Amino acid sequence: MTEQHRNTSTAPGHAVQRAACAALAVATAAGLGLAGAGAAQALGDSQASTPTCTTSGLTASFGQKLGGGMSHEGVVLKLKNTSGHTCALRGYPGLGLEDSKHRTLGSSVHWGDTWYAKDPGKKTLTLKKNQSAEAVIAWTHANAGTSGARHATYLQVTPPANTTHKTLKLPTWVDHGRLNVTALAPDIRIG
Missing domain, CATH: 2.60.40 (Immunoglobulin-like)
Incomplete structure (x- = not known):
């Protein structure tokens, strides 16, 4: 086995690492969703703001x-x-x-x-x-x-x-x- 293969094998604690990575991915996606919602809200606020005088x-x-x-x-x-x-x-x-x-x-x-x-x-x-x-x-x-x-x-x-x-x-x-x-x-x- 190669070193890389050993790191992704069923070594002890791998299930815990996989669960932690999955939890991190879900948290990141949720954070991006909130950030996207915040960006959309900011965009909506800026569109509702006073326009520059021309x-x-x-x-x-x-x-x-x-x-x-x-x-x-x-x-x-x-x-x-x-x-x-x-x-x-x-x-x-x-x-x-x-x-x-x-x-x-x-x-x-x-x-x-x-x-x-x-x-x-x-x-x-x-x-x-x-x-x-x-x-x-x-x-x-x-x-x-x-x-x-x-x-x-x-x-x-x-x-x-x-x-x-x-x-x-x-x-x-x-x-x-x-x-x-x-x-x-x-x-x-x-x-």
């Missing part, structure tokens, strides 16, 4: 314009739920600059505090029909008309978790195309 279900507009010297400028961005149902937003809007012919300009976006407002941090916002969320966008324009500045005419706004954008008129100079933005919140405190 670009087409939101309007974008500017609220308060912000000045303050030292070549700083900014604006409050508002995203309003016009979808007809409750939806959720979380995080920071995507931003980009366009020239007067809607050609994309080189720009960069930095998340966090701005000259005008502290960053509230990422939080999931649930927007009912006609409710809004806002963020503060800030930039400098000390180098207006120099090679380091971008002369923008429009601002692209992409809601979090979306790939399409809204376009808002924003005629301004932006140093190096650098935009700073806070996370979206129900209300951003200026100052």
